[in-house]
Amino acid sequence: EPDALKHAVQTIQIINKGESVVRGNVTAKPPQHLVNASSIQTRELLNSTSVRKKDGLHKVMNLDVTIKPRDTDAPGQFGWAAEVPLDDLEESKRRWSEGYFNVFLSDRIPVDRAIPDTRPQECMQNLVHDELPTTSVIFCFVDEVWSTLLRSVHSVLNRSPPHLLKEILLVDDCSTKDYLKEKLDAYMAQYPKVRIIRLKERHGLIRARLAGAAEAKGDVLTFLDSHIECNVGWLEPLLDRVHIDRRKVACPVIEVINDKDMSYVMVDNFQRGIFKWPLVFGWSTLSTDYIRKNNIKVSDPLRCPVMAGGLFSIDRKYFYELGAYDPGLDVWGGENMEISFKIWMCGGEIEIIPCSRVGHIFRGENPYAFPKDRQKTVERNLARVAEVWLDEHKEIFYGHGYLHLLDKNLIDIGNLTEQIQLRKKLQCKSFKWYVENVYPELEAPLAKAEGLVFNVGTRKCLVQEKGSLSFGICDLSKQSQHFSYSWVRTLRQNNTCVSAQVAERGVALEACDNTKPHLRWLHKSNKILAEHLIAETHFQHLCLEAGSEGDIVSLKPCDGSSPYQKWHFTHYFAQ
Numbered sequence: 001e002p003d004a005l006k007h008a009v010q011t012i013q014i015i016n017k018g019e020s021v022v023r024g025n026v027t028a029k030p031p032q033h034l035v036n037a038s039s040i041q042t043r044e045l046l047n048s049t050s051v052r053k054k055d056g057l058h059k060v061m062n063l064d065v066t067i068k069p070r071d072t073d074a075p076g077q078f079g080w081a082a083e084v085p086l087d088d089l090e091e092s093k094r095r096w097s098e099g100y101f102n103v104f105l106s107d108r109i110p111v112d113r114a115i116p117d118t119r120p121q122e123c124m125q126n127l128v129h130d131e132l133p134t135t136s137v138i139f140c141f142v143d144e145v146w147s148t149l150l151r152s153v154h155s156v157l158n159r160s161p162p163h164l165l166k167e168i169l170l171v172d173d174c175s176t177k178d179y180l181k182e183k184l185d186a187y188m189a190q191y192p193k194v195r196i197i198r199l200k201e202r203h204g205l206i207r208a209r210l211a212g213a214a215e216a217k218g219d220v221l222t223f224l225d226s227h228i229e230c231n232v233g234w235l236e237p238l239l240d241r242v243h244i245d246r247r248k249v250a251c252p253v254i255e256v257i258n259d260k261d262m263s264y265v266m267v268d269n270f271q272r273g274i275f276k277w278p279l280v281f282g283w284s285t286l287s288t289d290y291i292r293k294n295n296i297k298v299s300d301p302l303r304c305p306v307m308a309g310g311l312f313s314i315d316r317k318y319f320y321e322l323g324a325y326d327p328g329l330d331v332w333g334g335e336n337m338e339i340s341f342k343i344w345m346c347g348g349e350i351e352i353i354p355c356s357r358v359g360h361i362f363r364g365e366n367p368y369a370f371p372k373d374r375q376k377t378v379e380r381n382l383a384r385v386a387e388v389w390l391d392e393h394k395e396i397f398y399g400h401g402y403l404h405l406l407d408k409n410l411i412d413i414g415n416l417t418e419q420i421q422l423r424k425k426l427q428c429k430s431f432k433w434y435v436e437n438v439y440p441e442l443e444a445p446l447a448k449a450e451g452l453v454f455n456v457g458t459r460k461c462l463v464q465e466k467g468s469l470s471f472g473i474c475d476l477s478k479q480s481q482h483f484s485y486s487w488v489r490t491l492r493q494n495n496t497c498v499s500a501q502v503a504e505r506g507v508a509l510e511a512c513d514n515t516k517p518h519l520r521w522l523h524k525s526n527k528i529l530a531e532h533l534i535a536e537t538h539f540q541h542l543c544l545e546a547g548s549e550g551d552i553v554s555l556k557p558c559d560g561s562s563p564y565q566k567w568h569f570t571h572y573f574a575q
């Protein structure tokens with residue numbers, strides 16, 4: 001039984017943590033007779049005709065030369081938690097910041113350790129095609145920990161059918177550590193499939209991936225982070241999806257290599273990658289209702305609104321047809337959103353493949369420096385993605401704490417012409433289509449509030465007629481009384497916005513422009529304040545006020561008790 005370690009998985013406890021990555025712990029050892037069961041070796045499998053059926057399908061090869069490991073007593077073997085000896089606690093603490101995980105333990109764990117085969121039982125019956133495309137595995141890294149990098153590479157070498165693994169490309173994004181130079185060259189020289197690409201200057205993850213992809217010869221590109229462990233049978237199910245349809249982008253289930261004790265931890269089933277505003281990636285478990293209604297099996301590929309970013313297989317030519325990554329994205333972050341929207345909106349699909357599993361060390365901090373400020377880099381990347389892909393929904397993104405990104409004096413997000421042209425050329429669908437068809441659970445109202453703007457003092461509603469504002473008897477059927485309070489905090493009717501005229505203590509109407517601060521209003525506790533004055537100390541806060549005759553609208557010093565300064569909209573979508 002080549003998947004003997006499967007049974008060890010029973011010992012994995014799963015602790016559900018709602019929408020975040022679900023972690024557990026490998027606690028007990030598997031029974032020895034299972035661990036010692038012999039595994040099918042690569043050559044036997046490839047020569048064997050019995051595993052290949054005539055109809056062009058075969059069972060996934062359970063290749064795992066590490067299932068019967070060299071040193072069964074080594075720390076971390078079988079994916080169990082390793083322990084730091086008391087005498088070494090200081091050293092292990094000191095070395096933490098080399099990778100922001102337990103580097104000391106990583107160095108003591110075999111680079112080819114066995115890990116529990118965490119695939120759902122059903123995967124054993126799944127068939128994949130005989131004629132699968134080959135893949136280039138691309139690892140980009142900067143200052144990766146030696147033992148972790150090696151373990152990543154060995155897990156690919158040991159657990160991938162050799163005829164499908166064209167090459168492993170190690171893209172060194174200008175690391176500063178000496179061991180990643182000659183020592184790495186010498187070590188990898190033993191493995192003809194491994195090629196090292198050295199970047200002469202720091203490209204950042206995104207452009208490093210592009211550099212790796214440009215060198216790749218395989219039919220499919222498989223991107224992996226440089227601190228992972230591929231599990232048994234991980235590759236074929238991914239390549240099979242791309243083979244079935246080259247527009248499918250396949251992601252393995254990302255499991256957890258515990259940063260403290262290096263144990264391999266299985267994650268919950270039925271998890272999809274999603275995002276919340278402002279484009280924050282997260283995991284979400286499919287509801288049991290949805291699973292039942294759609295009759296989804298635990299081994300079925302799951303349609304996934306966005307990918308985590310690090311681990312996926314994509315047809316090489318298709319990757320370029322999609323324009324690869326926006327090369328204007330800097331260093332790290334947001335590229336998973338970009339490629340996800342691009343794939344879905346331009347005719348592709350992203351799937352999570354439960355029969356393919358890869359462990360990843362999730363870390364609290366990045367163990368490398370950002371050439372520029374980290375937060376600013378990621379924000380800028382996200383703003384590029386929002387501008388190119390989100391259509392009118394981009395206001396929701398800006399409205400969740402990113403209004404400052406609209407100020408062109410504060411931030412230059414660079415030229416977007418090529419990205420916008422690409423979207424046209426590929427005839428990609430709208431973001432509205434994406435929300436309706438791919439991610440209907442997303443809460444995406446286009447305004448914070450809308451409808452009539454009712455004034456409590458006059459009991460009348462705001463009217464926009466012939467370019468000026470006045471009041472009328474409230475009437476929902478009149479379009480001239482329909483306004484919205486947008487995510488970027490403008491008071492708007494179609495493309496006309498209410499602007500604050502501070503000198504005149506009045507208001508005017510002008511064409512909406514999200515970059516203009518004097519078009520922004522803070523609507524809270526029923527008041528509507530001119531927002532750009534709030535930070536200015538020499539101004540009293542000014543509020544929208546209705547004239548007591550119910551005709552004019554003016555700006556007056558805010559007065560908590562005046563009903564003429566109290567307003568509300570018919571509908572509120574968010575506060």
Ligand code: UD2
Binds near residue numbers: 224333
């Ligand atoms: C996640 C993704 C990661 C990437 C990132 C957002 C997973 C498991 N990981 O963050 O792949 O999509 O979100 O951008 O989905 N690196 C370089 N050059 C750099 C910076 C990083 O080569 O300038 C390498 C780094 O060594 C690592 C990989 O890029 O192998 C990803 O970086 P990370 O592990 O720090 O990102 P992670 O997992 O927090």
Ligand code: MN
Binds near residue numbers: 226361
């Ligand atoms: Mn990572």
